[in-house]
Amino acid sequence: MARRYSSVIYTTEVINMINLLINKSDLAEMIETSFGGKPVKNKGEDFHWPTCACCNLPMQFLAKISVEEKLHQIFMCQNDPGMCDDSDADGGGNAVIVIKPFDLEFVQVPSEGKTLRDTAHSAQVVSVDGDDYETARREWAEKNGVSPREVLGQISGEPAWIQGDETPNCTACNEPMEFVAQLEQGPNWETEMNFGGGGVAYSFVCHCNGSASFLWQC
Numbered sequence: 001m002a003r004r005y006s007s008v009i010y011t012t013e014v015i016n017m018i019n020l021l022i023n024k025s026d027l028a029e030m031i032e033t034s035f036g037g038k039p040v041k042n043k044g045e046d047f048h049w050p051t052c053a054c055c056n057l058p059m060q061f062l063a064k065i066s067v068e069e070k071l072h073q074i075f076m077c078q079n080d081p082g083m084c085d086d087s088d089a090d091g092g093g094n095a096v097i098v099i100k101p102f103d104l105e106f107v108q109v110p111s112e113g114k115t116l117r118d119t120a121h122s123a124q125v126v127s128v129d130g131d132d133y134e135t136a137r138r139e140w141a142e143k144n145g146v147s148p149r150e151v152l153g154q155i156s157g158e159p160a161w162i163q164g165d166e167t168p169n170c171t172a173c174n175e176p177m178e179f180v181a182q183l184e185q186g187p188n189w190e191t192e193m194n195f196g197g198g199g200v201a202y203s204f205v206c207h208c209n210g211s212a213s214f215l216w217q218c
Contacts, residue, residue: 018136037120052077053092054084058113089168096212119191153183170206177204
């Protein structure tokens, strides 16, 4: 007698989670993700405010992003006449300072240069199921009845490039750096960050030596 065998095929649905940064109007704790305000440092540690390689003036502090128990503090030159190379990862017009926070205090602000933004607000991470960042951003805004501007970007995942992949290589190991965050210009056009007008910024890090990079596209 012939035997019959049956087979069962199991399929696993892969859920792609997008970690959206959602605007919060209140001020954040020092250790939390925030936009504007002042940068921080650990008490007792030195802090050197980044200087633009083009104009030699202090850069403007944009934001700090909390990822994996580290703070990524982002700076970009906004000094007149606005001709510095602030969009490229290696242009010398932007910088990222990464610290492991434990006992924080605000940094003393330089007396010259355009160093601080005219805003200060925080953000919360909301994880949603989505095929890609742009779709997740639009659908979240529609679902909550708010402007897409209330979505300030994303953390981790995959960058949504505007002009094509520009993932920087680490200057130490020469390997592609790890994506940290993608940032929109901001919720208010009067105080938004300047990424070329409707642009998007991207932050990266390499764990071989903790170095970080920043760039924007429009």
